[in-house]
Amino acid sequence: xxxxxxxxxxxxxxxxxxxxxxxxxxxxxxxxxxxxxxxxxxxxxxxxxxxxxxxxxxxxxxxxxxxxxxxxxxxxxxxxxxxxxxxxxxxxxxxxxxxxxxxxxxxxxxxxxxxxxxxxxxxxxxxxxxxxxxxxxxxxxxxxxxxxxxxxxxxxxxxxxxxxxxxxxxxxxxxxxxxxxxxxxxxxxxxxxxxxxxxxxxxxxxxxxxxxxxxxxxxxxxxxxxxxxxxxxxxxxxxxxxxxxxxxxxxxxxxxxxxxxxxxxxxxxxxxxxxxxxxxxxxxxxxxxxxxxxxxxxxxxxxxxxxxxxxxxxxxxxxxxxxxxxxxxxxxxxxxxxxxxxxxxxxxxxxxxxxxxxxxxxxxxxxxxxxxxxxxxxxxxxxxxxxxxxxxxxxxxxxxxx
Ligand code: NDP
Numbered sequence: 001x002x003x004x005x006x007x008x009x010x011x012x013x014x015x016x017x018x019x020x021x022x023x024x025x026x027x028x029x030x031x032x033x034x035x036x037x038x039x040x041x042x043x044x045x046x047x048x049x050x051x052x053x054x055x056x057x058x059x060x061x062x063x064x065x066x067x068x069x070x071x072x073x074x075x076x077x078x079x080x081x082x083x084x085x086x087x088x089x090x091x092x093x094x095x096x097x098x099x100x101x102x103x104x105x106x107x108x109x110x111x112x113x114x115x116x117x118x119x120x121x122x123x124x125x126x127x128x129x130x131x132x133x134x135x136x137x138x139x140x141x142x143x144x145x146x147x148x149x150x151x152x153x154x155x156x157x158x159x160x161x162x163x164x165x166x167x168x169x170x171x172x173x174x175x176x177x178x179x180x181x182x183x184x185x186x187x188x189x190x191x192x193x194x195x196x197x198x199x200x201x202x203x204x205x206x207x208x209x210x211x212x213x214x215x216x217x218x219x220x221x222x223x224x225x226x227x228x229x230x231x232x233x234x235x236x237x238x239x240x241x242x243x244x245x246x247x248x249x250x251x252x253x254x255x256x257x258x259x260x261x262x263x264x265x266x267x268x269x270x271x272x273x274x275x276x277x278x279x280x281x282x283x284x285x286x287x288x289x290x291x292x293x294x295x296x297x298x299x300x301x302x303x304x305x306x307x308x309x310x311x312x313x314x315x316x317x318x319x320x321x322x323x324x325x326x327x328x329x330x331x332x333x334x335x336x337x338x339x340x341x342x343x344x345x346x347x348x349x350x351x352x353x354x355x356x357x358x359x360x361x362x363x364x365x366x367x368x369x370x371x372x373x374x375x376x377x378x379x380x381x382x383x384x385x386x387x388x389x390x391x392x393x394x395x396x397x398x399x400x401x402x
Pocket of ligand 1: 128287
């Protein structure tokens with residue numbers, strides 16, 4: 001076994017009423033493999049019950065017993081953005097950082113430079129853009145994530161939000177809760193999705209799952225990606241391929257975004273691209289907030305170029321209380337939750353444990369989990385990301401007050 005490691009784990013807060021003592025359901029379904037045949041996380045053991053809240057600070061990703069029995073130290077905190085945060089205090093001698101995209105501990109260049117012992121950054125989920133990957137490459141860090149753990153969770157959320165926008169669900173729910181029966185108010189922005197053109201930006205694990213789930217709605221499906229899907233999938237789903245995002249958005253009513261955030265995709269949806277969309281289009285973004293220009297989205301909602309915007313990703317996170325999306329018209333946003341359903345948590349907690357077991361025992365981490373290793377993009381990172389930094393501006397997360 002290697003030397004004693006200090007593991008710094010940043011998780012979101014417990015529920016305001018305290019850590020749950022019971023749950024809505026007694027169990028979650030047991031899945032044997034992911035849709036493409038990739039095997040589920042396979043640690044030697046787990047010390048939690050699948051279906052429990054693991055992603056909050058008391059849940060500790062179910063890791064404490066395992067880490068302490070192995071002779072290592074575990075620090076768990078949600079305090080990541082304040083001046084002299086607990087995260088910053090411990091980072092100076094931590095060797096491993098675990099963080100979730102929902103409540104990201106931004107590993108900026110400045111922080112990496114101040115952490116001489118840091119060797120491994122694990123994303124408990126998917127999407128490692130909260131790490132300055134350029135700096136990770138230059139400092140020989142290993143960055144990995146639990147590939148596929150919550151891809152289907154996100155796909156389900158995206159489909160829910162596509163329907164919520166087009167059918168105008170949220171305002172209708174609000175009328176009921178406020179004691180009304182306002183049918184005209186409810187339906188004056190409500191449409192059928194049948195026959196609409198629905199497209200995804202990136203047809204990776206999530207994007208393809210969204211396309212598959214939208215097919216039974218009898219819509220026309222479109223996609224763009226850096227690599228084209230196999231012909232058999234294009235035929236099965238009757239897909240129209242677009243060589244670039246400009247062509248996609250001009251031919252769609254609904255666009256769902258599923259590419260990673262990297263320098264190529266930062267602010268991809270800006271005023272120029274949005275102005276090329278059909279008037280009254282809908283955007284659902286469950287990929288990363290920074291793929292959209294915040295102010296361009298707000299402007300387009302205000303002037304009607306967009307009929308609606310939904311998703312769950314913001315920049316930075318937590319979103320400052322005055323973030324303009326909170327009060328923009330016709331949105332159906334959630335906080336960043338799609339990939340952290342209780343079902344997803346069980347998978348990524350097991351995946352983090354698998355990665356730590358490999359690390360402590362000097363065994364290779366699965367290729368598909370790797371984003372950066374040995375000074376370059378690796379594994380899934382080499383396929384889906386490009387090098388660079390997208391953490392600029394993350395210090396604004398300190399403006400959030402709960
Ligand atoms: P995948 O790696 O399976 O898919 C990503 C796809 O994006 C790949 O097909 C890749 O193309 C494509 N891509 C990359 N850059 C571009 C580009 N410039 N234009 C078009 N396509 C591009 O990942 P997942 O589908 O599992 O996840 C996608 C993203 O979703 C994650 O990176 C993360 O940011 C986000 N996510 C959000 C979650 C949430 O809770 N909201 C949870 C999980 C993920 P190719 O490989 O062909 O080059």
